[in-house]
Amino acid sequence: MADDRLLAHLDIILREHRTGISEYELMQRLDAEPQAPFTRPDMLDSWVLFRSHFWLFHHLYLLKLQLGSVGETLDIVATRICRFHTQDTASTQTEVAPADPMQEYYLDLDNLVRETPDSLQAKLDAFWRGLQAPDKVHADWALFDLKPPVSAPALRQRYRALCQRHHPDRGGDAVQFQQVQAAYARLKPLAT
Structure with a gap:
């Protein structure tokens, strides 16, 4: 369409x-x-x-x-x-x-249909809570099983692997998937 x-x-x-x-x-x-x-x-x-x-x-x-x-x-x-x-x-x-999990997500129009205002608000709330955690960056590196310094391509590769593992459409956990996305957003500027 x-x-x-x-x-x-x-x-x-x-x-x-x-x-x-x-x-x-x-x-x-x-x-x-x-x-x-x-x-x-x-x-x-x-x-x-x-x-x-x-x-x-x-x-x-x-x-x-x-x-x-x-x-x-x-x-x-x-x-x-x-x-x-x-x-x-x-x-x-x-x-x-x-595989690019973001590409797969956006190309599947069923994802647009499945989302609701409540599920979107829950994701936004989880995102903002994650940004407010004081020691979150150390936990983010641990979640990615990486230690800085890390190159941008290495971080992106690990992010994609974690997204594939935790994507809800692939049988993964939605909360874990959101945590991976939030962690990547915080770590991306720190990659070398």
């Missing part, structure tokens, strides 16, 4: 912003274009914002899949969405890419 017009607008905008663009800036840019089939959501309504975020990320991951056939890819993070050429097109087409 992809919207081809939205995919076309995303393609154009991401070509123009080769150094990357934040999700918020992308939403503003789409909202400013009269032909774009996307309206910036009410940023104070977490439920509406989540649904718009999910729809946008669904299309970003669809675009990422399309770009793979032409030797390009997207790095998709809410704070910076960046389009770039892959280093070696021939090897990326023959290698099996590691």
